[in-house]
Amino acid sequence: MLPRPALVSSLKLRIALSALALVLAGIWALAGYADHRLRAGLGAQIEAQQLSIAGLLARELERTLQERRNALLAVARSLADMAADRPAQLQERLANLPALQQMFDGGFYVVDGAGAMQASFPLRLWAQPGVETQAPFVQQALAGHVALGTPAQHTSADHAVLSMAVPMPVAGNGVPRAVVGLVKLRESGLLGPIVTPGSESASDYYVVDRGTRTIIASSVPGQLMQSLEPEGRDAVIDRFIDGGEGNAVYHDPVDGTLLVAVRQLGGARWLVAVAQQAVQVFAPLNALRNAIALAALALTLLTAAGLWWMLRRELRPLEDMARRLAAMARGERALAPLPQVRSDEIGQLVQGFNRLLQELQLRQRERQESEARYRSAFRTSPDALDITRVSDGSHLDVNDGYEQLFGWPREQVLGRSGLDLGIWRDEKARTALVAQVLRDGGCRNSEQTLYHRDGRALTVLMSASLLDVGGEPCFLWVTHDVTDYRRAHAQIQQLTFVDSLTGLPNRSQFMQCLEMALALCQTQQRLGALLYLDLHEFRAVNDTLGHAQGDRLLRSVAERLRDALTEAGTGFRLGGDEFMVLLEGLPDTQGEAAHEAERLAERLLAALAPPIDLAGLQQHCSVSVGIVVFGDGQDEPLELLRRADLALNQAKEAGPSTILFFEPQMLEEVSSRARLQRDLREALQRQDFALHYQPQLALDGTVVGVEALIRWRLEGHGMVSPMEFIPLAEKTGLILPLGRWILHTACRQLAAWARHGARRHLTMAVNVSAGQFQQEDFVQQVREALVETGAPAHRLKLELTESLMLQQIEAVIARMRELQALGVQFSLDDFGTGFSSLAYLKRLPLAQLKIDQGFVRDILEDHNDAAIAQTVIALGHSLGLEVIAEGVETEQHRALLAQWGCRFYQGYLFSRPLPAEALQDWLDAQPPQE
Template identity: 40%
Template sequence: MSAASRISLIYLLLASAWIWLSDSFVHLLPWPQGWEFQVQSFKGELFVVLTGVLLFWLIRKEEHRQHDLQAELRETRTRLEHIVDASTAVVYAFEQKSADAKLSLCYISANIERLSGYLPDYLYKNQAIYWERLHPDDQRLVKSAIKRAIQEVSGFTLQYRWLHKDGRYRWIEDRSSASRNPQTGLIELAGNWRDITQMKQDQLTLEVAEERWRFAIDGSNLGLWDWNVPEGTAFFSARWKSMLGFDENEIGNQVSEWSLRVHPDDLPAVNAAVQSMLTTPQELHAHEVRLRCKNGDYKWTLTQGKVVERNERGEPIRVIGTQTDLTDIKQREAALDLHAGVFMNNMEGIVICDANVRIKSVNQAFTDITGYPAEEAIGQPPSILNSGRQDAAFYKEMWRQIKENGRWQGEIWNRRKNGEIFAEWLTINVDHASDGSVRHYYAIFSDITQRKAAEEKIRHIIQHDTLTNLPNQSLLRDRLGLALAHAKRSQEALAVLFMDMDRFKLINDSLGPTAGDALLVEVAQRLKNSVRQQDTVSRQGGDEFTLLLPEVDAGAAAHVAQKLLKCLSEPYQISGQQLVVSPSIGIAVYPTDGQEVDTLLQASDMAMYRAKSDGGNAFRFHTADMQQQVNKTLRVENDLRKALRDNELLLHYQPQISFTTGRVVGCEALVRWQHPELGLVPPGDFIPVAEDSGLIAPIGDWVLRTATQQCRTWQKAGLTDLVMAINVSTVQFRQEDFAQSVQNALEAAGLEARFLEVEITESVMADNPERAIRTIRQLHDLGVQLSIDDFGTGYSSFSYLKRFKIHKIKIDQSFIRDLHTEGNSASIAEAIISMGHSLGLSVIAEGVETANHAQWLAAHRCDEAQGYLYARPMPALQFVAWIGSPVATEGAIMATTN
C-alpha cells in the first residue's frame, strides 16, 4: 500500500469516528438554548484543527519513513556497487527505448575499465564500440545468441573475444538474461561480463601439456595403469594390454588381471615391492617383473608406481604407474654381455678409438700383448705403440686406405710397454654414423712375433746352406734379381764373382769329408769378413761360392778379387794340419756381360773356368777387353804405389790473376806423375785409379806437404804475397784429423796459414754437412782460406753457403768456356758473381782461355781469373821464371783491360 492510501484511510476512519462520537456526545448533554449551535461550530473548528494536526503528523511520519528508505536504498546500492567494482565481473544492462528500437546500454559497472580499457561514460556515449571491437569470428555467434534471447525472453552464456583498448584481445565470458518490462512491455537485457583470458591460456597450456604428455607416453611406448586400492579395481591402457598380446576388450578392470600374471619366481619380490610402495609416502617405486602374455610366454617388464592419494588416516586410495616392455633391452643386454665376454676373453687384442683416434676401450688381450693396462691406454693415441720401424710414408698410405676403403689390414711392428718390439697382424675397420661421419675405429690384432720367428727360421733353413750358413743359390738369385732392378733404375753397375777352390777335391779325398767341411766353413768365414754388409756371399754347393757386389764396377770388382785371392790363399789350420788352397775367380759385370740373372751367372761361371784353365789362383773377367782394361788399371795402381814410394810425383803451378791490379795473387798446385817409362802421365789417367784404390788420401797428404814447403821457399826468395791453393779430395777431407794434418804441414813448412787456400767441392758439403762444418770451422780457426771448386755444378751450394765459413768461390770452367755460345752459361756466371759479392765472397773464374772471356769477366766485376790465356800449369822453377817474364806482364795487361 502506498503512503497516500495509508494516510487517506487513516484520515477517513478518524474523521468518521469523530463525527459520530461528537454528535452523539452533543445530543446527550443538555445544552443551554443557543449553545448547541455554538458547540456544533466549535466541534467543527476543533475537528479541523485536530485533523490538520493529524495530517501533519501522518505526513511527517511518512516523510521520515521515505527518507529512511531512500538512505537505506542508497547505502545498499553503494554497497552493491563496491561489491561489483571489487568483483572481476562487469555488470551491465541494456534496454529498448521503443518497441522497434535496438538495445542500448543503460547501465554498466565502473570496473568495465579493467576489462576494456574504457571508462563507463565513454561507452555510454559510444555504444557502437561494443560491436566494433568484437572479434570478427565471434560476431555471428554473439548476435545470434542475443537475437534468440530477445525473441524467447531467455538467457545465454557465451565465450568470445573482445579487443581491449591496448590492442590485445581478451576472452570474455558473457552471462546474460532477457526480461520484459511489465509496465512498458519493452525488453531489458542484463548480465555480467567476466575476463577469462588467463583461464583460456591456462586451459591451452594444460591442453598442450596433456598433448605432450600423451605424445611422450605414446612415443615411449609405455603402458599405463590406475589402481583404486579400496575397491580393488584398476584401469589398464590399451598399450598395457597390447604389450601382453591382448585386445583392448579382453582384459577387465580387476587388479588381479595384473597380479595373477606375475611369474611365480618373481611374486615374493613383487609383493614386497607393492607393500613398500603402499606404506612409503611420496616415493616412486620401480621393479622388474615377468608377466605372462596371452600366448603363455613370459615377458620382462619394468613396472613403476606411486601412491597419489591417501585418506585422512594415511591409507592409500589411488596408485598410478607405468609399465615398460623390457624385451628388447633384455635381449640387447644379453647380446652386450655376450659381446663383452667375447671382447674381454678374445685371444686377439681389440682396441676401440673415437673419431679423434683416441683409445676408448681395450680388452684383456691388449694388455697381455702390449703390457699397457686399460687405465693407462684409455685416452691415449694408438701411436704410443709405434716402434719406429715403419716410416711416415707407411702410416700415410695406411690412413689413406682407411679413409678411402673404410678398412686396412696388414703386418705392422709395434713396441710393448717394456720396450720390446713385436710383430702383429692388424685389421682396422671404421664405424660410420648415418650422416657419414666417423664414430669409431675398431682395431683387432694378434701377436705374430713367434710365428714370424718360426717362419723366419724356416725361411732361413730353406734359403741358406746348412754347412756354412751362407745364402744358397735360391736366395742369391732372388737378391740378384732385386739388385739388377735397382741397378737398372739408378743406372749403376754391379758385379757377380763366381769362385771355385783349387785343390779342394784332393784335400777332401785325402783328409776326409769332415776336414773338407771344416775347410769350407773357414773359407765362408773369410769371405764374409772380406766384403761389405750389403754384399751377398753364397755357397752354390761343393767348393763353389758366388758373390754379389751391388754398385761395383769392373775396377772395384778387380780390387775385391785381389783381396779375396790374398786372404783365401793364407794357410788354414784344419784338424791339426796346415793347409793351403787358392781360389779361381770369374767376374761378370752388369750391364756389359749381361742384364739378366741367368746371363750374369753363366758369364761369371765361364770366367771362373778361364781362371782355372790359366792355372788357378787368379781372377778373370768374362770379356777380354774388360780383362785388359782391368789389367791396365791394376798396373797403374801398382805403379802409382811405387811412384809414391819412389817420389815420382811432382807439382805444377797455374797462376791466378787479379782483375783489379793485374798482378799474380796466387797459384793452384796441380799434381803430376813423371812415370819412368811412360813419361808424364796426365791426371785423368791416374786420379780415378787413385780414388778407387784409396791412394788418393796419401797422394793428398803429399800434395799438402809439398805445396806448403814450396810456398814458403818462394817467400824466402821474395814472392811474399802468393797464396797457395790446393785441391782436397772428398776422402781426404773426411779424415777426422784432416785439420790437424794441415796444421802439421804448415808448422813443418813454417808457412803462415793465411797463405794456404784449401779448395773443396760442393759434394763435400752435401755429403755430411755437420762433419763438414766441424772441419771447416777448425780450418777457419787456423786462419786457412777456403774456396769452393767447380761452383755451380752441384745442387746444394746456395743453401750451404749460408752455413759455411767460405772465402772464395770458383766458377766452373764449363760456364766460362760457353760464355759466348750458350746464353744460360753467361746468365749463370753473372748470377754467381752477383751472389758471391752479396755474400762478401771473392769470385775467381777458371778455364779463361780467350781475351773475350777476360773482358766479359772484368766487365761483370769478377775478382780473379785462371786459365790458359795467362799460363798453363808449370813446374816450380818455370813458374818463378814466368812471373818475371814479359809474358806475365802481358797477362796482367789482359786481366785489367776491359
C-alpha cells in the first residue's frame, strides 16, 4: 500500500493530467479540424479561380490567332489576281498593307511552289533570321491548307517568332503560292493576354507549345523559349502535354510546390498554364493557424491552473478519509464508521463504506452461524460424508451416515484410509478417482463398488470436492448407496427387454440389437440377415385348446429356436406368434449371405417340424419364413423390418413351411396396392364407376335378363380389371359402400325398364359379396333401394357365392327368407367351385344355379368339366331350379349345354357386357318376342 501523501498526490496528478489531456485533445482537434477545412475550402477556391483564368486566356489566344488567320487569308485572296511574273507590282502591294503589318510585326512574304520568295515586307525580309521558305508548314500552305509554324528563337535576335501560312487561290493552271506572316512573340499583341514579364501578380502564366514542349510566352522573366522536362520525367507535365486539362500540384525544384491550372487551345497545339506558389496561397491561413495555436496554448495553461486549484479544494475531504482508512488498515485505529460531513459523491462514498462495514460484520456473524449449521448438517446427513487428506487418504472426520453405511465406528476410522479399512479393495480405481478430482477440481456421481465391514459389496455414487482445512488440502466425499436401486433397475431392464413368456429378447431389445448390427456392418464390411417367422393355425390352438396351451406352444417354439440357433444367431419374440432371428457377420457378398441365411431357415424349420405335446394332443407346428439380407447400403431398422414383414406375408400366402427372400417387386406390389386403394376411395367419393350389363338368353334366343357388372376407368390408367380391384375392396371393407352403390344403380335401371313395355320382363342379376350380405341391415338396404328407385322386387336377382354358405348358415337362410318375402330372387353363383353341402343347398330359397365359366370353357375337351356341368344341370332340375351357364363363347358350347338340359345362357357368344346406352341399342336390334 502506498503512503498517504503519495496516494493522494498520485490521484490528484492522474485526474489533473487526464482532464488536461482531454481538454487539450479537444482544443487541438478542433484547431486541426478548422485548419483542415479552411485549407480544403481555400484550395478548392484557388483551383477554380486558376482554372477560370486559364480558360479565359486560352479563349483570348484562340481569338487572336483566328483574327490573324482571317486577315492573312483575306490578303491571300486579294493578291491572287496578280501575276507571279510581276514581282514589283506584288512588292508594291505588300508595302501598302498597314493592318497586316501591325498584326505580323515580324513581316510577311509570298513564296511560290519552288520555295522562292516573290515579294516580302520589309523588302529584305529573306535575309533575316527565322524566315523559312521550305519549312513543312509552308509546304502545307502550298498544298492548300492553313498551317501554323513551330515557334522558333531567332539566332541573331532576342525574340521568338511564330510563322503562319495560308494558300493563295490559283486560277487555271497557275503556279501555287502561299502567303507567310511572322509574329514576334515577345513584342506582338498576339500574346497580349499574358501579363508582361515582371508585372505585379499573384500568379504566373505560361503558354507552351505541346509539339516542341517549349514555353513560348511567360510572365516570368527568362522563361521564354525554355524547354520543359523530356517525356517520361514528370507525370504531371506529360499528362498536360498529352492533352489533359484541369488542376494539379507541381513540385518545382526552384519555386517549390506550385498549384497549376491548365487549358488546351483548340486552334493550335498550345496550352495555357496558370501557376501560383502554395506558400503564397496559404500564407494568410498559416498566419491564422499560428494565432490559433497561441490561443490554444494560453487556454491550456489557464485550464491546467484552474483544474489543479479545483482538485486541491475538492479532494481535501478524500485525503482525510484516506488517512483514517490507512490507520484502520495498519491497526492503529479500530474499525468504525467514518463521519459523514458532505452529501455529494464523497459523502456517498463514506456512506457506502459504512454500509460495507456493516455488511462485513453481518457476514462474519452469519459465517459463524453457517459453520455451526454445517457441522450439524455434516453429522446428520443421510449420505455418508467423510473428509480425507489429499496426501495419504487418511480420514479427518466422518459423519453418522458413514458409520451406518460401512459399519465402522467413527473412532476406528479417524486417521486411517479406506484401503486400510477394506472399504476400498480396488486400489487402481481409487487412484484414478483421486486423479480425476485433482485434475477437474471435483467429480459428481462416480459409480464405484465399495465394501461393508462384513464384506458385503455396495454399489455407491460418489461425489467429491476440494477444500482447505487449516491450510491443508483435503477431499470432501459424499457417498450415496444405490445398491437397491441398481438391483431394481436390473429387474426393470429384464422386464423391459425380455419377453416374460418365452424368455427371449423382446421387440425393444431387437430394435437396439438391429441398430448395433447395422453399425457393425458398415465398420466390418460384412452382411447380416433377418429371418421373420410366423406360426400357422396358432389362433386355432388358442380357440380350441385354450390360451394356456397356446402359451405352452410358444414356449416350446422358443426353446427349439434357442437349441437350433446355438451361436449362429439371436432369437427374439416380437409378439403373438411372430419370432425374429438376427444373423450377424455373414459373408460380404449377397449370394453367400443369402445361402447361409437360407440354410439356417431350413434348420429352424426342421427343428420346429416334430409335433409338440399339448394336453395329450400332438400338435404339428408349421412355420413360414421371410428373409431379408442387409448391410450393403444405408438401411434403416424400421425399413428392414417392413421388408421382412413383406417377405413373410408372401411366404404365408404361398403356404406352410415356405421360405421367401425379400424382393424389390414385393415393395412395388404393396405400393401399387396402396395407390390402387387410395384411388378406389377417391373414386367412391366421386362415383367414378359405371355398370355394364351382359344379356342372359333362353334356349329360344329370348333375352330374359341381364347381369350387372361394375366397371372402373381410372384416369391416366384406363380400365381397371374387376379381378384387381374387387378383391382389394373386399379386403379393405370398401366393398360395402361399393356394393350399396351397385345395388342402387342397378335398381334405378330396373325401374326404368319396368316403365318400358318391351323391357319390363327383364330380370337384373346383382352380385353380392359375403361381407355385404352379412351386414345386420342388409335387408333394410335392399328394401330402401327398391322403395327409393321404384324397381319391381320380383325382377331383382341377387347372386350369392358358395363361400357365404360356410359361415353361420342358419343366419344366412333366415336373411334370404326375409328378402324372398319382399319378392327378391336368388342365384347361387360359381356353383361347383366351393364346398357347399347338399343338405344345406336344398334348404336355401334359391331360384337359380349358375355354372361357373371355368367348367363351361373346357366342356368340349375336358371330360371332367363336362361331367361336372352335366351334374350341376341334373342337380338343378332335381331341385326345381333354373340352371344358367356363364362363359358360353361358341355355338358348340351352347348346343352341348342344350343337349344336357341347360335352358339359359350368358357369354360372349351373345354379347359382351355393355353400357346402358349400348345395351338399349343391342336390345332394339334383337328380333321381337313371339
